[in-house]
Amino acid sequence: MTNDYRFEFRPYQRRFLRTLTTNHGNWNIREGIILRLTDESGKIGWGEIAPISWFGSETLEQALDFCRQLPKEITDEIIFSIPDELPACQFGFESAYEMGSGEWGVGSGGDEGDNFITPNSCTDAINRVCTNSLFYSALLPAGEAALNQWETLWEQGYHTFKWKIGVYAIADELEIFESLIDTLPDFTKLRLDANGGLSYEEANLWLRTCDNFKANAEVPVEIEFIEQPLPVEQFQQMLELSLSYETAIAIDESVATLRQLAACHQQGWRGIFVIKPGIVGSPSRLRNFCHQYKINTVFSSVFETAIGRLAALRLAAELSRNNRAVGFGIDHFLEQEETWLQSLWNDL
Numbered sequence: 001m002t003n004d005y006r007f008e009f010r011p012y013q014r015r016f017l018r019t020l021t022t023n024h025g026n027w028n029i030r031e032g033i034i035l036r037l038t039d040e041s042g043k044i045g046w047g048e049i050a051p052i053s054w055f056g057s058e059t060l061e062q063a064l065d066f067c068r069q070l071p072k073e074i075t076d077e078i079i080f081s082i083p084d085e086l087p088a089c090q091f092g093f094e095s096a097y098e099m100g101s102g103e104w105g106v107g108s109g110g111d112e113g114d115n116f117i118t119p120n121s122c123t124d125a126i127n128r129v130c131t132n133s134l135f136y137s138a139l140l141p142a143g144e145a146a147l148n149q150w151e152t153l154w155e156q157g158y159h160t161f162k163w164k165i166g167v168y169a170i171a172d173e174l175e176i177f178e179s180l181i182d183t184l185p186d187f188t189k190l191r192l193d194a195n196g197g198l199s200y201e202e203a204n205l206w207l208r209t210c211d212n213f214k215a216n217a218e219v220p221v222e223i224e225f226i227e228q229p230l231p232v233e234q235f236q237q238m239l240e241l242s243l244s245y246e247t248a249i250a251i252d253e254s255v256a257t258l259r260q261l262a263a264c265h266q267q268g269w270r271g272i273f274v275i276k277p278g279i280v281g282s283p284s285r286l287r288n289f290c291h292q293y294k295i296n297t298v299f300s301s302v303f304e305t306a307i308g309r310l311a312a313l314r315l316a317a318e319l320s321r322n323n324r325a326v327g328f329g330i331d332h333f334l335e336q337e338e339t340w341l342q343s344l345w346n347d348l
């Protein structure tokens, strides 16, 4: 049986509170697309397409072109046959379909009834469903700024942090790293994310440094893993590093999409896989892959709105096998999300 949906979409732009600096450069504005599917009975599902082309997904333009060429009425067949070249679109459309099917319980319990689902229902659902069942990791700013940021976040309840490395000179970052380790409270977990920005020698130096901290009983901070130390092209070297050090390696850019995820697993990666549901592709195929191969995952945001975040966190809650903190920590944006979403879709 095929169902028909009315399809609407709105492109958006959101400014980050502060510039996001990684080895890929500076990022100031998050651009994406919010979409709404309405079935024949009036049931609504929201979806979000939030590509990161420098990370391996389609570009925003490609996603927009795809949305623009679709008719105003679409079928499940269209939703489930979006090409693999558009992974962020696969995620956006399929999660809107799932939300609309009603099985998520989004919008239930309100006075307006089940059909009146607004983007802000997603925020409510996150608070109802995800906040109690998941631990969150918060992203620290790169460089020295991390030293005076973690404390506020600690007070907000975060005990796992991610710090970007490969941004400044390695000698400076190693020095800041030592200060961080010295000042972070006992039992803090720390992740280092190089975004593929280290040389082979630098990666060895970081891993050796982390192993030394690990061997030192006086260091009560747990270095959870180093994320994507080398560029995507250097998969074999990362595989070798993952077998040479105690400190775990998580691959991220290398597994941006489902196709890459399958290829890395097939080539023998048994370390940690970072999953960014927002760009990895079809949620149903992600479920199948995770169930079949029982991979070691850490779920991570693409700085999406509450719409994409709800869909991603539901997958994280369903598919995480180790209670690892999810990288969906703090609100990185200037405008207050609820009012911003309301004004984006002003006919609500």
Ligand SMILES: O=C(O)CCC(=O)c1ccccc1C(=O)O
Binding pocket: 052, 055, 137, 138, 139, 162, 193, 195, 252, 299, 300, 301, 302, 303, 326, 327, 328, 329
């Ligand atoms: O994973 C997290 O903890 C936060 C999200 C994050 O770091 C991120 C967000 C958008 C794009 C790339 C990355 C990354 O992990 O490199």
Ligand SMILES: [Mg+2]
Binding pocket: 193, 195, 227, 228, 252, 253, 274
């Ligand atoms: Mg990363």
